[in-house]
Amino acid sequence: MPVDIWLYFILGFMIIGSIASLEIKNILSSIITIGVVGLGLSLAFLFLGAPDLALVQFVFEILCVIILIRAFAKRSIEVRALRRDVPETIVAIIILLSIFVLSIFALADLPSFGKPIVRVAERYLANAGAETGSQNIVTSVILNYRIYDTLGEVTVLFTAILGSFTVLRKLGRKKRHAE
Amino acid sequence: MQNNFPNEGMSVIVKTITRFTVWLIFLYGLYIVIHGHLSPGGGFAGGVIVALSYVHLTLAYGKNFVLDRINKFAMNSLEAIAAILIVLTGIVGLWLVGRFLANFLGIGTLYTLLSAGYIPILNIFICVKVGMGLYLVFYYLASFKPQEG
Structure with a gap:
């Protein structure tokens, strides 16, 4: 089978997984579905011929899922001493x-x-x-040859600012306190 | 503009020294950005230095002094507008050259200030975005009071 069909299959799988992670009510299942999406991305990197990115994505995704489970769903999990x-x-x-x-x-x-x-x-x-x-060759690499990478970094920074704004604003905290 | 909050911030010595150093830091950040394609640095590094000049001012004079002079909503909007402008630059490249984020300007002469096509423009947008964004993160973290909510 050619690579394209595998990629379409993985992409459809990831789209279904991300929709499922939004719709599932149980938070543990939702986190595991996010992990499935990340592992699909790792497989996609592998098919596209970037094994280093695939490895990083694989390790990062597992770490992410563990941190999320510990942070959000720790009350419902029994931890063996x-x-x-x-x-x-x-x-x-x-x-x-x-x-x-x-x-x-x-x-x-x-x-x-x-x-x-x-x-x-x-x-x-x-x-x-x-x-x-x-x-400056460094600038020519980050702003011309690898400009998509820089666009992604800018997006990450934008998301970080949005996140800190959302978490630290007064509105959400007051509402939760009143409940 | 006079200082409406003279009792906030650090001591008189720190405030006086800050008055001498803060614009030097700001101008150094701008220099790093504008010469990003000629010397070490670029949009990210220069933006961080610009944000640090604001942080310097906030630490020395207190945050109400800075909030008197800048508009937080304007900073938020500038940051978002810079992000949109970066994407718009990419769309102009798609329109004129045929690839997203392609270099649509001539590359000019090597070693001159006005060279390297769209790299200086992107550096300036990234500087605005990173500078405003980092200062806003600092501001939100500094003004966080847990007992309020």
């Missing part, structure tokens, strides 16, 4: 050692320092002045 037994410790040490040994083989395949596989940075250094007319 952590007790360290001897067999559990041995299993943990064995897993850690095996990850360490495997990572030695994995790290040997990484490109050596200063010799990246992706050659795009050299192209920026060589052609940035002629192509963008900007003397």
